[in-house]
Amino acid sequence: MHRHRLGGGFAGSEWAIVESAVVTPGQNGADDVWLFVKRSLGGVTKRTIEIMTAPFEYGGLDDAFQVDCGLTYLGAAVNAISGLDHLDGESVDVLAGGKVYKGLPVAAGQVTLPGGAVASKWQVGLGYRCEANTLELDVGGRDGSIVGRRKKIAKVMLSLLETDMSGLEVQSSLRGRWEKVRMPSIVAPDGRASLFTGNVEVPIDDSWEGQGRVKIRHVNPTPCTIRAFTPVFDAEP
Template sequence: MTTPFEYGLLEDAFQVDCGLTYSGAAVNVVSGLGHLNGQQVDVLAGGKVYRGLPVASGQVTLPGGATAAKWQVGLPFQSEANTLELDVGGQDGSIIGRRKKVAKIILSLLETDTTGLQVQSFLRGRWEPVRMPSIVAADGKAKLYTGNVDVPVDDSWEGQGRVRIRHVNPTPCTIRAFTPVFDAEP
């Protein structure tokens, strides 16, 4: 891993494993990837995310004839966090062991591409994307967001207020704070 991404250009974010950077003339194909032959790679090219592209003969090609002057190419990885059972003070002491249900979470983000950010109730099987349509530019390039975002969670009473968070794009994601909004049994 490189040092944490902070206040740089999105095109410079290196969020892949075993990756390489290309910088030069705008091209549709990048070579020199022999170490990734036969693998599916993620690419951040010109600020756009391309996931699951095949590497063959040491090269990868952007779909649809797209070109970019700066590429970050490598194996994808998911950053994931699982919260613990909520334990906060109630009027009569701790709520540990009582049933809880998370209605939403408030995430404080720093320079994060929200298009790759997803949340899930610990017991529900559906990953929900963090929806912020104003964060994606009309040309499809990701934008980095700093601030708070409210994320509804489809939770159940059996989950004890536990939530999963993951980021799946080859772009920056820094969560500064996680604040659950929940109900608990009395």
């Protein structure tokens, strides 16, 4: 079990507070998780009823709903949408027309795309950051466990499924530099996000004192699924 940190905050907390939750049978074979959430929005305490979306698999990027306390717009291509009164005074993340827009302000229930951009489908809401921290490595010892022995990661191999790599980063647990996950052969036209399935190699600036621990985060309102994580490392004999 792990903590799910929802977008928004309350009373100095960096994330929203779930006051109640219930699970009901869904219509597509997956259960529906309903949450009663408390946040400070625009300086006012507000409560919303939200439903968690099912994990994203093999869909169109425009259908990916990866925000909290958000709404979907589908219609004519427009530069601004309204109906976001519950998020007045907040900054939201937007996935519109396959492009990512972060930190857009909501005023009078309306949000506008920069540069005169237009889109016919929007996913807009509070952004959140997905994070994972690996445990100390304990594989590859010639005489058994390598727990407690110094080790250093040179690179990691990630097996990804339908993932927007523009928001995916990896970091040594001791070094402060986040390494972006890139595939030079994949070019997103017109700045649009693209989804990648396959394996990617990421070099890491690690330290011998880090015990082979790695941090992973995804910061965009787009899909990210990591199927496997394989480190390449050296360890004390």
